[in-house]
Amino acid sequence: MAETILRAEHMFKEFGATKAVTDVTFELHRGTVLGLVGENGSGKSTLSSMIAGVYPPTKGSMTYKGKEYKPGSVLEARKAGIQYLTQEQGTIDGMTVAENMFLGEEDSFGRGGMVNMGRLVARAREILNENGLKHVDPTRNIDDYSFEDRKMIETARSLSKQPDILIIDETTTALSKKGVERIYEIIAEQKEKGTAVLIISHDLSEVQHLCDEVMILRDGVFIDLLKGDDINPDNMRRKMIGREFEGSYYRGDFECTYEDEVVLSAEGLTLDGVFYDISFELHRGEILGFGGLSDCGMHEVLKTVFGAIKPTRGSVTLKEGNVRLHSTSASVRRKIAYIPKDRDKESLFQPTSIKDNIVAASLDKIKKGIFISPRIERRTANEQAGIMEVKMQNVNQMAKDLSGGNKQKVVIAKWLANDSRIFIMDCPTRGIDVGVKAKIYRLMEDFKRRGISVLMVSEEMMELIGMADRIITMKDGRRTGEFIRSDSLSEADIIEKII
Ligand SMILES: Nc1ncnc2c1ncn2[C@@H]1O[C@H](COP(=O)(O)OP(=O)(O)O)[C@@H](O)[C@H]1O
Numbered sequence: 176m177a178e179t180i181l182r183a184e185h186m187f188k189e190f191g192a193t194k195a196v197t198d199v200t201f202e203l204h205r206g207t208v209l210g211l212v213g214e215n216g217s218g219k220s221t222l223s224s225m226i227a228g229v230y231p232p233t234k235g236s237m238t239y240k241g242k243e244y245k246p247g248s249v250l251e252a253r254k255a256g257i258q259y260l261t262q263e264q265g266t267i268d269g270m271t272v273a274e275n276m277f278l279g280e281e282d283s284f285g286r287g288g289m290v291n292m293g294r295l296v297a298r299a300r301e302i303l304n305e306n307g308l309k310h311v312d313p314t315r316n317i318d319d320y321s322f323e324d325r326k327m328i329e330t331a332r333s334l335s336k337q338p339d340i341l342i343i344d345e346t347t348t349a350l351s352k353k354g355v356e357r358i359y360e361i362i363a364e365q366k367e368k369g370t371a372v373l374i375i376s377h378d379l380s381e382v383q384h385l386c387d388e389v390m391i392l393r394d395g396v397f398i399d400l401l402k403g404d405d406i407n408p409d410n411m412r413r414k415m416i417g418r419e420f421e422g423s424y425y426r427g428d429f430e431c432t433y434e435d436e437v438v439l440s441a442e443g444l445t446l447d448g449v450f451y452d453i454s455f456e457l458h459r460g461e462i463l464g465f466g467g468l469s470d471c472g473m474h475e476v477l478k479t480v481f482g483a484i485k486p487t488r489g490s491v492t493l494k495e496g497n498v499r500l501h502s503t504s505a506s507v508r509r510k511i512a513y514i515p516k517d518r519d520k521e522s523l524f525q526p527t528s529i530k531d532n533i534v535a536a537s538l539d540k541i542k543k544g545i546f547i548s549p550r551i552e553r554r555t556a557n558e559q560a561g562i563m564e565v566k567m568q569n570v571n572q573m574a575k576d577l578s579g580g581n582k583q584k585v586v587i588a589k590w591l592a593n594d595s596r597i598f599i600m601d602c603p604t605r606g607i608d609v610g611v612k613a614k615i616y617r618l619m620e621d622f623k624r625r626g627i628s629v630l631m632v633s634e635e636m637m638e639l640i641g642m643a644d645r646i647i648t649m650k651d652g653r654r655t656g657e658f659i660r661s662d663s664l665s666e667a668d669i670i671e672k673i674i
């Protein structure tokens with residue numbers, strides 16, 4: 176193995192009660208690409224942030240180039256030769272390109288507190304040219320450039336002084352095909368130059384092609400270090416998830432399967448300032464996905480379909496009975512379920528029991544005359560909690576004390592109890608551990624078999640590709656494309672339409 180450049184030992188990071196990273200030890204080697212994979216929330220960004228000087232570990236130590244390493248800030252880590260690229264915008268509004276490129280390093284362009292702007296701009300020009308960014312003017316305001324240009328400017332900056340360690344944290348997710356290819360080129364170049372590269376990505380085939388070694392994290396804990404032929408998507412997924420799945424994690428088929436019958440349609444839905452002219456038809460047994468960035472308007476589209484927001488124009492029609500939907504109570508009566516993105520604020524009556532939460536949408540069904548039968552109530556709650564395998568002491572336990580995944584099970588149980596025929600799901604697996612995630616995916620497959628339809632919004636491209644029959648993409652409040660389920664659909668195809 177090549178020379179060790181950084182060794183991190185027994186690293187821990189806790190945020191309040193959250194154990195983000197627990198006792199992880201690993202090494203980075205010169206000229207070697209280490210992949211870091213794990214489900215969302217498994218601690219990947221936390222671990223790399225500690226190397227990059229974002230915050231110190233709760234416990235643990237690092238040795239860098241043979242010396243103890245305790246970066247006090249990102250700038251300090253950068254000066255020491257450790258560069259960290261993330262998915263988020265890393266440049267600062269309201270400053271020029273050149274100022275952004277040398278933030279905190281202006282001193283090296285002047286004397287006695289005076290910065291020689293001419294030299295700074297000239298050096299910026301040089302670096303931009305070397306990195307295929309000839310079209311960027313270093314004296315212009317950085318706000319004038321697109322997200323992708325800004326990301327590439329940031330990347331160029333990070334390479335302006337030869338780094339010893341380059342960390343790329345899900346950067347490729349946010350870029351176009353061209354940007355992604357440039358990142359791949361950079362990785363190859365840096366490897367050649369002896370840089371240690373740490374790359375975090377959910378694209379497992381990307382990881383397979385780029386990496387010499389792959390470290391797997393699950394719930395903040397080190398699971399395995401893979402090398403050679405062991406680095407393949409199936410193996411990585413299995414280790415990330417922690418157990419074998421029958422068939423696959425997502426849907427096992429790549430057919431677009433649903434019945435011809437339309438169960439719900441939206442026509443010209445518009446909410447001024449948020450989304451415009453959204454039309455679609457949802458079929459029986461279909462999973463229709465909406466993909467986009469968080470602020471593209473898709474979350475509001477789902478709320479509007481459910482009747483929680485009144486559109487400026489347009490309508491939603493439930494085909495059965497040919498009724499217009501315009502209130503949440505009408506939607507619930509018509510067997511439409513809504514699972515909000517923020518389940519703590521919007522869907523659970525936190526101060527009450529699991530039982531009360533589960534029966535909340537189906538009181539009509541368990542009423543006898545004007546009385547609610549406690550016996551039927553309890554039976555319904557137990558039945559649905561059992562189907563959803565809610566981990567609890569009993570149904571009288573307070574819902575607020577459950578973990579995120581189990582809360583989501585209770586929310587779903589509530590709508591199952593109501594015999595819902597259409598499920599509107601806004602990021603149904605957000606912040607949920609992999610076991611519960613897989614359970615929700617199996618449930619969605621079961622919905623399809625039973626002719627139940629799903630309207631789903633997700634910010635995770637793999638989830639959309641993995642589960643939806645059709646995917647409608649949105650950007651800035653408008654529909655930008657539609658994809659049909661296929662095994663050749665890639666994250667890059669969708670990302671092109673949403674950024
Ligand atoms: N600044 C923070 N404050 C509180 N909790 C955090 C913070 N950053 C991350 N976490 C939590 O730590 C865990 C690991 O998160 P993260 O390292 O971002 O995961 P990954 O990058 O693998 O998706 C998650 O449970 C996340 O919610």
Ligand SMILES: [Mg+2]
Pocket residue numbers: 219220221345
């Ligand atoms: Mg992360």
